Amino acid sequence: MTERGTTTYREAIREAIREALLRDDRVFLMGEDVGVYGGCFAVSLGLLEEFGPGRVRDTPLSEAGFVGAGIGAALGGMRPIVEIMTVNFSLLALDQIMNNAATLLHMSGGQFNVPLVIRMTTGAGRQLAAQHSHSLEGWYAHIPGLKILAPATLEDARGMLAPALDDPDPVLIFEHGGLYNMSGVPRPGLVDIATAALRRTGDDITLIAYGGTLHKTLAAADELATRGIKADVVDLRVLRPLDDATIMESIGRTHRAVIVDEGWRSGGLSAEISARIMEQAFYQLDAPVQRVCTAEVPIPYARHLEEAAIPQVIGIVAAAREAVAA
Amino acid sequence: MAPKNSAGTSPHRELLHQMLRIRRFEERCVELYSDEKIRGFMHLYIGEEAVAVGICAALAPDDAIVSTYREHGHALVRGVPATVIMAEMYGRVAGCSRGRGGSMHIFDAEHRFYGGNAIVGGGLPLAVGLALADKMQGRSRVTACFFGDGAMAEGEFHECVNLAALWRLPVLFACENNLYAMGTALAKSHAETDLALRAASYDLVAWPVDGMDVLAVAEAAARAAESIRAGSGPHFLELRTYRFRAHSMYDPDRYRTKAEIEQWKKRDPIDSLVARMKAANEISDDDLAVMDKDICVEIDQAIAFAEQAPLEATEDLTRFVYSETSPTGAGHVKSAEAAP
Structure with a gap:
């Protein structure tokens, strides 16, 4: 029911x-x-x-x-x-x-x-x-x-x-x-088109995602929690203009970041966000910013190849653990 | 039409006056370009004046115009003041587009002039949408869309005439066939060079018009506009014309012969109308001289206006990327009980 x-x-x-x-x-x-x-x-x-x-x-x-x-x-x-x-x-x-x-x-x-x-x-x-x-x-x-x-x-x-x-x-x-x-069941309330949202809070690392990768990133945060790593999950929501303040506020607490983007890495949105973090929060960082992006191929048909091409929970967890270990 | 009419009330005189305004305005633009007062791409309409003047004569003030990068003539005839067009080409804040558009991007909301578009065929969908808005809101208005023969090779043309015909939208498609897509001759672009015939295949009313004869264009445009207003859907006019000058100020004009250009100049739309009016005793040489002098005064004033107009402050560079009234709005998700 x-x-x-x-x-x-x-x-x-x-x-x-x-x-x-x-x-x-x-x-x-x-x-x-x-x-x-x-x-x-x-x-x-x-x-x-x-x-x-x-x-x-x-x-x-x-x-x-x-x-x-x-x-x-x-x-x-x-x-x-x-x-x-x-x-x-x-x-x-x-x-x-x-x-x-x-x-x-x-x-x-x-x-x-x-x-x-x-x-x-x-x-x-x-x-x-x-x-x-x-x-x-x-x-x-x-x-x-x-x-x-x-x-x-x-x-x-x-x-x-x-x-x-x-x-x-x-x-x-x-x-x-x-x-x-x-x-x-959607929660009632106001929905803006100007800000990013914190979908989960934790002071060890900031995971930044949007759209289809948000739910994989939340699953990765669950898994990280079982390993004692508490993650902030930022849902960008608005890709232009980017809400820098929410991203930087989180990194100000966690000092580490992983960007998860189903777009390609080269010249992509993840590169832009990484650059902004470098410009605005460089001295807050305790580790290099990590990116989990789609492999640089046209998306293939075969299930195993497609899964290998796009961001997955396992890759997000690995990147986060690397950032935390650094 | 611009309200100014220095040469009396004869309809022929007004058509002549408007064609001469375009001609003289652009002749001065060439000088100003040589003096580096105007920069960027500049495309001259000289030779094609009968098309803009004849089409615009059929339009009412609340009709809309969507134009191309060769749009000085359309804008002038529509009533966009020569002062703000010139200031735009000077790149000044007093220009109609605050110096952000230049020669190719003249816009004027007051005259429903939706621009110069530098993408060949790029304005056609806008015209379809403007007409769709009129139809959906029950307004009896016409959207005139100018484009060249080159645009008929673009997919956007075919998408748009089909959409306009399918939805019976009030668009007047005004194809300025000047025989060249920049430097590529019509026959080298199109397997079927009868453009009106091709347009007619989309189930809209289409016919060719002598684009060097302003009376023929005005008559065709009036007929098309009346029919569009009566609800019979889009119309297409193939206006067979010729540009006397090169494609742009950068064009060495190697793709056509001087003899061909000279042959077309014998059919100069201004000379032709003057000859006709003189034969009918509608105008004298003195009248013509007065008309020409008045136009020169208008253009002198436009240049003086542009010369003294200030530049936009560099601090304002990023204005108008987003609307200044833009709210940081929010939508309300109702409680679960109210959800479907």
Whole structure:
């Protein structure tokens, strides 16, 4: 028997979209198979029936076209939620996201802001091979003008959309594909889109994660606890702008850090965070910052190869133990 | 149209006046570029003036324009003041985009001018979205989208005309076919060079227009805009035109012959309209001289404005990356009892 109020990550996002559609006539959902099909990951199931084809719009397979149309509709006074089926397909719309959504406000000298929300699935772990498994949110976090969110909890899945829609600028929400079936009872409360969150506290080491790697990192912290190592777990939540203060506050207590990122190591988000720690907390560190990232390969199909490619609990534990031993 | 009309109220005179404004403005821009007052990429519209003037004549003040990097003409005719366009090219804070855009990125919210876009085809989705917003909000407005023949080789073009036709959106697609995508001739880019024919395959109304004849463009644009306002979905005009100058100030123009350029100059849209008006006794040489002088005064004033306009403070470099009203908002997760 399920506990009262139990929901899934998928249902939490659906309820957030539903609430947004009810709350504001300017909001509409647009993307491939969001309507009749119910969403590739069943996120929008039932919304077409409730809100009709005007506000739950199936699009052709034209990522640049419909993402750009979302930008234009935002300029025209609407509050679009554009769903891109996976992050890999977002590359077909990268021109619109980077050259228009991220630049129009600045290029127009402050005249044209773009109040647009783009949601997409990211991440590996489901044997979908290289073209359906990448974690490119770190690339998007490189781009000034965008805000990048990575909900890892039911509360964030449910609560991040409303402030994203209230934001006057483009917000990209990355939903890890491995989380849609995660279930539980979301805790009530306010959810911001500005800060990182401490998901567990311990003064021996800081583990920094987000999205799909948060839960592996929490499992690693459990295992570390059995070995007498108490870990702070920082859930970044917002990848741009990064909440440096929360990271540095934790490192100020623990003096050691491991960054866990499903993106690649070279030139990635973990490199950025590591550099910021060096810049802002160098004298607090008792050991070199460790990184657990995805191996530098296109994500392979075979289960054992995929598992070897992406961050796992065992690797996080090993990195943390090394940092603590240093 | 800009409210200024130095040469009376004849519709032909206004069309002439606007074309001449663009021509004279850009001729001065060339001088200013040589003097290094204007830098960066600058693309001239000289030769193509009939297109901007004819299309914009069909638009109402609350219609929208999405343009390209060759957009001085579109902006001027739309009513963006020459002063702020010039100041923008000077990189001054008084420029329409506060010096952050330059020649290729003229924006003006007041005139619903959604920019110069430097990515070929990059503005098309914006036009589709603006039109979608109008349709969803029940507004009877037209979004005019300018782009070149080169953009028709881009995927974004095909995605956008399909989407606009599929959803019957009020977009006027204005294809400025000047026969070259930078230096690549039409026939070297497109297997089928009849662009209107190709557009028509997306089930929208499309036809070719003599883009060197401002009256033909104005007539076609009026017809298309009226039909779009009546709810018959997007229209596509292939405006067959020619640029007399090089692609940009960096272009040595090696890919076409002088003879070809001279041949097209015989069809200069300004000369053609003047000849027609003179034949109909609509304008005299004296009238023309007065019109030209008034335009020169307007441009002199724009240059004087730009010359004395201040620069943006460097401390303000990172303004407008995010909105200054940006809240650190928060969403509320309701209690478990209220959850689904």
